[in-house]
Amino acid sequence: xxxxxxxxxxxxxxxxxxxxxxxxxxxxxxxxxxxxxxxxxxxxxxxxxxxxxxxxxxxxxxxxxxxxxxxxxxxxxxxxxxxxxxxxxxxxxxxxxxxxxxxxxxxxxxxxxxxxxxxxxxxxxxxxxxxxxxxxxxxxxxxxxxxxxxxxxxxxxxxxxxxxxxxxxxxxxxxxxxxxxxxxxxxxxxxxxxxxxxxxxxxxxxxxxxxxxxxxxxxxxxxxxxxxxxxxxxxxxxxxxxxxxxxxxxxxxxxxxxxxxxxxxxxxxxxxxxxxxxxxxxxxxxxxxxxxxxxxxxxxxxxxxxxxxxxxxxxxxxxxxxxxxxxxxxxxxxxxxxxxxxxxxxxxxxxxxxxxxxxxxxxxxxxxxxxxxxxxxxxxxxxxxxxxxxxxxxxxxxxxxxxxxxxxxxxxxxxxxxxxxxxxxxxxxxxxxxxxxxxxxxxxxxxxxxxxxxxxxxxxxxxxxxxxxxxxxxxxxxxxxxxxxxxxxxxxxxxxxx
Amino acid sequence: xxxxxxxxxxxxxxxxxxxxxxxxxxxxxxxxxxxxxxxxxxxxxxxxxxxxxxxxxxxxxxxxxxxxxxxxxxxxxxxxxxxxxxxxxxxxxxxxxxxxxxxxxxxxxxxxxxxxxxxxxxxxxxxxxxxxxxxxxxxxxxxxxxxxxxxxxxxxxxxxxxxxxxxxxxxxxxxxxxxxxxxxxxxxxxxxxxxxxxxxxxxxxxxxxxxxxxxxxxxxxxxxxxxxxxxxxxxxxxxxxxxxxxxxxxxxxxxxxxxxxxxxxxxxxxxxxxxxxxxxxxxxxxxxxxxxxxxxx
Numbered sequence: 001x002x003x004x005x006x007x008x009x010x011x012x013x014x015x016x017x018x019x020x021x022x023x024x025x026x027x028x029x030x031x032x033x034x035x036x037x038x039x040x041x042x043x044x045x046x047x048x049x050x051x052x053x054x055x056x057x058x059x060x061x062x063x064x065x066x067x068x069x070x071x072x073x074x075x076x077x078x079x080x081x082x083x084x085x086x087x088x089x090x091x092x093x094x095x096x097x098x099x100x101x102x103x104x105x106x107x108x109x110x111x112x113x114x115x116x117x118x119x120x121x122x123x124x125x126x127x128x129x130x131x132x133x134x135x136x137x138x139x140x141x142x143x144x145x146x147x148x149x150x151x152x153x154x155x156x157x158x159x160x161x162x163x164x165x166x167x168x169x170x171x172x173x174x175x176x177x178x179x180x181x182x183x184x185x186x187x188x189x190x191x192x193x194x195x196x197x198x199x200x201x202x203x204x205x206x207x208x209x210x211x212x213x214x215x216x217x218x219x220x221x222x223x224x225x226x227x228x229x230x231x232x233x234x235x236x237x238x239x240x241x242x243x244x245x246x247x248x249x250x251x252x253x254x255x256x257x258x259x260x261x262x263x264x265x266x267x268x269x270x271x272x273x274x275x276x277x278x279x280x281x282x283x284x285x286x287x288x289x290x291x292x293x294x295x296x297x298x299x300x301x302x303x304x305x306x307x308x309x310x311x312x313x314x315x316x317x318x319x320x321x322x323x324x325x326x327x328x329x330x331x332x333x334x335x336x337x338x339x340x341x342x343x344x345x346x347x348x349x350x351x352x353x354x355x356x357x358x359x360x361x362x363x364x365x366x367x368x369x370x371x372x373x374x375x376x377x378x379x380x381x382x383x384x385x386x387x388x389x390x391x392x393x394x395x396x397x398x399x400x401x402x403x404x405x406x407x408x409x410x411x412x413x414x415x416x417x418x419x420x421x422x423x424x425x426x427x428x429x430x431x432x433x434x435x436x437x438x439x440x441x442x443x444x445x446x447x448x449x450x451x452x453x454x455x456x457x458x459x460x461x462x463x464x465x466x467x468x469x470x471x472x473x474x475x476x477x478x479x480x481x482x483x484x485x486x487x488x489x490x491x492x493x494x495x496x497x498x
Numbered sequence: 499x500x501x502x503x504x505x506x507x508x509x510x511x512x513x514x515x516x517x518x519x520x521x522x523x524x525x526x527x528x529x530x531x532x533x534x535x536x537x538x539x540x541x542x543x544x545x546x547x548x549x550x551x552x553x554x555x556x557x558x559x560x561x562x563x564x565x566x567x568x569x570x571x572x573x574x575x576x577x578x579x580x581x582x583x584x585x586x587x588x589x590x591x592x593x594x595x596x597x598x599x600x601x602x603x604x605x606x607x608x609x610x611x612x613x614x615x616x617x618x619x620x621x622x623x624x625x626x627x628x629x630x631x632x633x634x635x636x637x638x639x640x641x642x643x644x645x646x647x648x649x650x651x652x653x654x655x656x657x658x659x660x661x662x663x664x665x666x667x668x669x670x671x672x673x674x675x676x677x678x679x680x681x682x683x684x685x686x687x688x689x690x691x692x693x694x695x696x697x698x699x700x701x702x703x704x705x706x707x708x709x710x711x712x713x714x715x716x717x718x719x720x721x722x723x724x725x726x727x728x729x730x731x732x733x734x735x736x737x738x739x740x741x742x743x744x745x746x747x748x749x750x751x752x753x754x755x756x757x758x759x760x761x762x763x764x765x766x767x768x769x770x771x772x773x774x775x776x777x778x779x780x781x782x783x784x785x786x787x788x789x790x791x792x793x794x795x
Contacts, residue, residue, distance in 0.1 A: 021649075022646070022650060025649035026646075029645070029648050029649060031645045031648075034646075055698070056608055056613070056614050057614065059604045059607055059608035059612065059698075059702075060604070060605040060609065062600075062604070062605070063601040063602065063605035063669050063673060064605070064624075066601065066663070066667045066669065067624060067627065067628075067667055067669065069667070070639070070642075070663060070664055070666070070667030071628065071630065071635070071667050071670075072627055073638070073642065074630075074639050074642065075627065075630045075635060077637075077638035077641065077642070078634065078637060078638045081637060081638065086637075284522075287515055287518070287519065292508065292512060293515055293516075299523075302523055302526075302527065303522075303523070304778075304781060305530070307777070308774045308777040308781070309770050309773075309774050310723075310726055310727050310744075310745070310773050310774070311727050312727055312745040312748060313748065313766045313769070313770045314529065316748055316749065316751070316752055316766065317529050317533050317763075317766060318529065319752055320752060320759050320762065320763075321529060321532060323759075326542075326757065326759060360526065368781075417629060424727070424729045428729060428749065450634060453634055454634070454730060457637055458636070458734065465637045468637060469637065472630075472634040472635075476629070476630045476634070479629045479630070480627075480629050482629075483625060483626050484622075484626055487622060487625055487626075
């Protein structure tokens with residue numbers, strides 16, 4: 001095979017080198033799973049872009065490769081996380097946690113001795129009267145370093161206590177070493193003391209002994225060091241916990257109840273949003289389709305404005321408008337009727353505004369689709385119905401709806417799937433609140449499964465990646481089934497029309 | 499008699515239709531008017547009336563990133579770099595949409611015209627896998643880019659390129675839509691091109707791309723809007739204030755402890771207007787593209 005040196009070959013070689021570099025570097029940093037994905041991508045790239053036989057694969061390699069790396073891998077990884085205790089207090093590996101504890105130091109209070117400070121041309125010096133030692137000069141630039149102590153004379157100009165307090169922060173960041181090699185650190189404002197390791201490694205199994213002599217045993221099923229009294233020490237490490245997260249989800253009091261309530265609300269929310277948007281959009285499309293009506297194009301532009309404005313802006317605007325104390329809606333209601341509803345603290349009202357805002361955001365899409373589909377209904381059907389004497393309502397339900405529904409069904413199903421995961425709306429509008437009472441994890445009345453999972457993973461109080469991963473997988477199965485059903489429905493319909 | 503009656507009836511029905519539409523529009527457009535009014539109102543809280551009594555340009559100065567000097571001499575600094583956020587959003591969304599377009603179009607050509615093993619299975623898998631909500635893969639994506647960043651710093655956390663890569667992976671739906679469009683192109687055209695000795699890539703570039711311009715425009719706009727409007731992914735992937743996108747940054751105006759309603763209103767109008775205009779400009783062929791491409795399996 002002859003290789004012409006052209007731009008294409010150069011780009012291929014460059015990409016290949018980059019992929020190779022990433023694969024090896026990931027192996028070196030012990031990211032084995034990710035490294036394997038990169039190896040597969042690299043090998044596939046090398047084969048596809050050099051072999052003539054696999055020419056066709058060049059067309060879909062970028063899309064499939066991207067999908068593999070940024071969708072399939074995260075899905076598998078999330079699934080794996082669902083079987084671990086990965087989370088806020090279990091972020092590190094066992095080795096990292098062990099290193100963390102063994103690098104901790106404490107000052108030995110029994111060796112405490114007073115010190116004074118003196119100012120010289122080269123900075124400050126520390127004087128220990130009990131042992132007659134004096135340190136090298138230091139400045140604020142010395143923070144973090146170890147200074148040697150040498151025997152010396154008592155300096156004449158010792159700083160008053162007020163000046164010493166000012167240097168407290170700098171002193172805390174310094175280590176001092178005696179000529180005998182003993183390390184000293186500041187223990188209080190006026191004293192230094194010996195530094196000793198807080199934990200020492202006892203044996204191969206990773207047991208630790210703390211400065212008071214107590215023994216800590218690693219508990220690998222929980223991912224924590226355990227004291228003799230059975231107490232767990234944070235931070236712990238990431239460990240495999242089997243189906244425990246799934247078990248918590250289904251059986252634990254304080255977790256199962258909110259999940260069931262949230263699941264039911266998610267279905268109501270998704271179904272209600274789709275139905276509401278469809279009904280409003282359909283009604284408007286029917287009115288706008290009326291030939292006698294003037295000013296249609298203006299109505300059309302004004303009516304789709306909610307769809308045109310970026311959703312995150314509209315949602316935040318509504319968040320402000322509905323604000324109980326500073327919002328314009330309560331200002332108006334108060335002026336007109338003397339009422340100030342608790343939009344964000346009453347569960348029912350909060351759910352109502354979530355639905356209202358979502359229908360506000362979503363009806364224009366349905367209206368536009370309906371306007372498109374309405375045009376495909378032959379007008380002679382309506383004329384025939386008018387001759388038969390059918391009224392407008394009858395005409396809608398026996399002619400328009402049956403003809404418009406089949407092409408609409410896939411759109412409605414994908415709208416349902418979209419709303420099932422409509423995280424942006426909930427996070428920006430209510431943050432899931434108002435919070436339910438008596439739950440073990442943060443759960444709100446307007447939380448849908450997606451926002452609930454997001455909060456479990458990323459709110460400061462929870463940070464439970466394991467449980468979030470488990471819930472994500474269950475949701476993925478539900479949504480995937482819906483998507484697959486949609487696909488089958490689309491296939492059937494396409495066959496029917498052909 | 500009945501003619502007059504019918505005309506009178508028609509008149510009332512028209513009046514009813516217009517009346518209903520105006521009432522509906524009143525509710526729908528209320529937030530826009532209020533936001534506009536708030537952006538000219540003094541301070542950050544409701545003051546007495548919905549129409550500002552003493553209008554001020556303070557919020558607008560701040561939204562444009564300029565200092566505002568109050569009549570009493572107090573200087574107000576802009577709280578957030580709104581225009582920088584808008585630029586970040588537009589930059590990220592533009593590059594990502596362009597990438598999505600290239601990847602989706604080439605893949606759609608392969609799925610529509612080329613023969614290879616496992617085509618249908620791959621298409622179906624793509625659609626189902628894509629249903630995994632990207633927002634829930636955040637933990638995994640965070641871990642992924644945290645590791646990648648150790649190796650290639652440009653692809654770490656808080657890098658725009660990482661976020662662009664994540665948006666690039668959302669191509670499956672778009673491949674389906676473009677494939678539907680490609681399927682409707684007459685196969686005689688590719689045959690003619692093949693007889694003239696065109697390679698697959700030439701056929702794709704010189705026949706399919708020009709014919710598919712409308713649907714490609716639709717995909718570009720859809721991808722662009724999707725990327726601009728993303729909150730969850732960007733909120734986790736971006737950290738530094740000067741790196742944020744508009745969607746993530748805007749949230750900071752309405753925190754419970756720091757509530758800047760007036761500043762938010764001006765910033766929202768300023769940053770939302772260009773995106774809205776782009777959408778209104780693109781919506782006509784967007785609709786035709788959606789209803790034509792979406793249905794074909």
